[in-house]
Amino acid sequence: MTTPLSVLRAEYLSALRAYLERESEAGFAQAYELGRQAMIDAMGLLDMAALHRAALDAFVLPAPAADRARLLEAASTFFNELLAPFELSIEGYRAALAASEERFQLAVSGAMAGLWDWNPQTDEIYFSPHFKRIMGYDDSELPNERQAHLQAIEVQDLERITQSLQSHLDERRVYDVEYRIRTKLGELRWVHAQGQAMWNENGVPYRMVGWILDITDRKRNEEALHASREEMRRLSAHVQHVREEEKARIARELHDDLGQQLTALKMATSMLDYRADGKKPWPPKEALGGIYAMIDELVRSVRHIAADLHPVILEDLGLIPAIENLIDEFSARYRIRVVRRIEAGTIAFNRECRIEMFRIVQEALTNVARHSGATEVVLEFLREDPHCIVRIADNGRGAVHDGSKGRHSFGLLGMRERATLLGGEIRILTQPGAGFVLTAIFPLASIETKDAR
Ligand SMILES: Nc1ncnc2c1ncn2[C@@H]1O[C@H](COP(=O)(O)OP(=O)(O)OP(=O)(O)O)[C@@H](O)[C@H]1O
Ligand SMILES: [Mg+2]
Structure with missing residues (x-):
């Protein structure tokens, strides 16, 4: 149940009157309690100022001139007690905020990330000192302006990043990109970037926070690995090719050269079969038959070896x-x-x-x-x-x-x-x-x- 401001005002006035009359410490406790109640009821500091103003009108203004200074001071002290719960809670928020900021910094600095914090509406941006260090600058050297980072991004990567960022802001897609930046000294470095926007109830992004991580070493290793794999593949293709060429050459030689020579041999042998004088052939027919069969077998196996080496x-x-x-x-x-x-x-x-x-x-x-x-x-x-x-x-x-x-x-x-x-x-x-x-x-x-x- 919330207390209406008028009720609070009445309670405040009566407590203050009692305090001004007796100036007892007990009044402080009452003021503090009223302040706490006001805070629970979600009243703000302006409401409290209005209470104090009403009190001054009621007690200080009508008083004789000689008393006013004393009354004013006593009322101020009382008012401070009323504000004490507000003070404490603001202090609490501040401490919690600092702790969470510190946790965030610790979490990301452990990963050596550079932070950025951007307002898409005003285009204001903050780059953490480590963010600037990744880009090769000291904290004071690089202005907190988006352009300062955009200019360092490799031109071919720019469009991809811009699109990814836009689709995060418009369609809430994940913003997770890798791109190249040129450092102050002109060196090309790879970074991995992630970020998260916050949208108001109308879907308008009002803040985006993210980090970049230097992944140059990883990228270089990947590139080297890729290059060596490519090289191996090319080498292996070359070896296969050379092997096949060699086989084809041997096959051709076996087939054309040796095969033909064997065929010629067979023909030459068969000439022995005929003797112009019609006498008994020499060497005997049975022996020749054996030689023919052997040569035929040889021709077949040469063909086979050749075909196996390289299918003509x-x-x-x-x-x-x-x-x-x-x-x-x-x-x-x-x-x-x-x-x-x-x-x-x-x-x-x-x-x-x-x-x-x-x-x-x-x-x-x-x-x-x-x-x-x-x-x-x-x-x-x-x-x-x-x-x-x-x-x-x-x-x-x-x-x-x-x-x-x-x-x-x-x-x-x-x-x-x-x-x-x-x-x-x-x-x-x-x-x-x-x-x-x-x-x-x-x-x-x-x-x-x-x-x-
Ligand atoms: N058709 C199949 N049926 C059953 N097992 C098979 C068959 N093909 C391959 N394998 C199994 O896979 C294994 C590997 O085959 P792979 O051709 O790589 O080698 P391999 O035939 O043993 O030797 P090589 O290097 O001379 O080809 C074989 O040893 C066999 O155990
Ligand atoms: Mg096999």
Whole structure:
């Protein structure tokens, strides 16, 4: 229940009169209690001034001139007691405020953050000394003006920050940005900034407080790491490329050179078969037959080695015929049925991707033969814009995990590497007893020829 001001005034006047008449300390306690009550009733200092004014009108003005000075002083002392609760509470607020400010400073200075406090309406801003230090300035060197910071921000980052700030103020989205600033000495430093605005009941932002953190070292480490990863990737691409080139060269030599020489040898040997004089041939026919068979076998194995080193068919007929051929050989050799679903006719595979994709399928089929004990494989090669999906799924024994952690297993690792080179990835789904499904996903953008796009 709030006490009306008129009641308070009556109580104040009667207490003051008693005090002026007796000047006893008990009156102070009464004044203090009235002040406390006024505060509970949410009265302000102006109300209290009005009370005092009424008291002066009632007691001091009508008094004889000789008494006025004494009465005035006594009334003032009494009034001070009335104000004491107000004093104390303001003091309390001040202390609490200082403590919370201190806590905030401690919390952020522990993290080496620089603070800012901005009024979006008047554009007044405060930068903490550490904020200025991050920018390379002493506290007195940089003015507390927003422009002073904006000017230091790297031009390319400015628009992004401004947009983020605006969307925080307008739509209350999180303000959390990283950007570059130029320090006083011209050095480029990375900062991480976060902030929080406060809005009044009409949704107008009236204050925004935030901090910046110097993250230059972290950024430099990240950049160095990224650069070294890129380098590794380039190196590995180069190694793969050189390896394939080398294999292609050896394959060509085996096929064209050695293969042809063996064929020529066979023809030369066959000449021995005929003797113009019609006499019994020498060496005997049986011996020759053995030599022919051996040479035929040699030619076959040279072809096989050559095809394995570098599938010439890949260059001559393209990826899909080469894969069809691979499947035919695989099922004939291992007696494993292959169900094929090849719907990639519209993809114009570029030269670079052919060998990588071929090798991935080849290794997957080799793994099926070596590890799965499967009786059937489903091989899919599909266009699913914007990707090309290659899936090799067997019905064999599966594996506990995807095997990529094996110290002496390089098959899957190589497949992943090749897929990465093409901007793609390998996913594996397997469980003991539930088969092994390997899916390679490639972005069409990186496997098609430029003019196909
Ligand atoms: N189709 C499959 N069915 C069952 N397990 C498989 C299959 N494919 C791979 N694995 C498991 O994953 C492991 C890793 O395969 P990966 O091709 O990386 O190595 P590897 O075939 O053992 O050796 P290599 O380096 O010669 O290829 C295999 O050892 C095997 O345990
Ligand atoms: Mg393998």
